[in-house]
Amino acid sequence: MKKGLLIGTLILSSCTTGIELESVDYTSLFTDSNSKVWIVNKMLLQDANIAPVKHENKDLLIFHHNGHCDLIPMKDLARKPVRKGVFNLDSKKRLMTIQFDDKKWCFTVPYITEDSVLLNVTEKSEIPYSIQIKPFPEL
Numbered sequence: 001m002k003k004g005l006l007i008g009t010l011i012l013s014s015c016t017t018g019i020e021l022e023s024v025d026y027t028s029l030f031t032d033s034n035s036k037v038w039i040v041n042k043m044l045l046q047d048a049n050i051a052p053v054k055h056e057n058k059d060l061l062i063f064h065h066n067g068h069c070d071l072i073p074m075k076d077l078a079r080k081p082v083r084k085g086v087f088n089l090d091s092k093k094r095l096m097t098i099q100f101d102d103k104k105w106c107f108t109v110p111y112i113t114e115d116s117v118l119l120n121v122t123e124k125s126e127i128p129y130s131i132q133i134k135p136f137p138e139l
Contacts, residue, residue: 039074040060057073059071071085095108
């Protein structure tokens with residue numbers, strides 16, 4: 001049994017020797033290869049969540065495959081113009097920047113789970129809080 005386990009381990013480890021693995025590109029996660037609507041679930045300032053409690057008062061963040069993004073409060077959807085920006089995601093370094101006309105948001109991406117993504121604010125960012133985004137929920 002021990003010999004079989006050792007041989008199996010050697011075979012599996014030798015299969016990847018010398019092969020360079022490609023890093024994951026997270027862009028399609030954010031855009032679904034077209035556009036994807038995310039709800040800003042939490043706005044974290046130090047240890048406090050300063051985001052509205054009710055969904056209808058939260059912001060929507062929409063990432064488009066072409067690198068554009070939109071930000072709009074859910075209650076203003078279809079009533080007011082969206083705030084337009086562009087985003088850049090460095091999947092290898094897990095860094096995201098979102099540039100609006102008046103502000104540049106800079107984040108690290110410390111975790112991605114099946115139901116949320118945390119965007120941790122960096123010192124370069126012109127907003128003071130981190131955000132947790134979740135895919136737009138089924139209504």
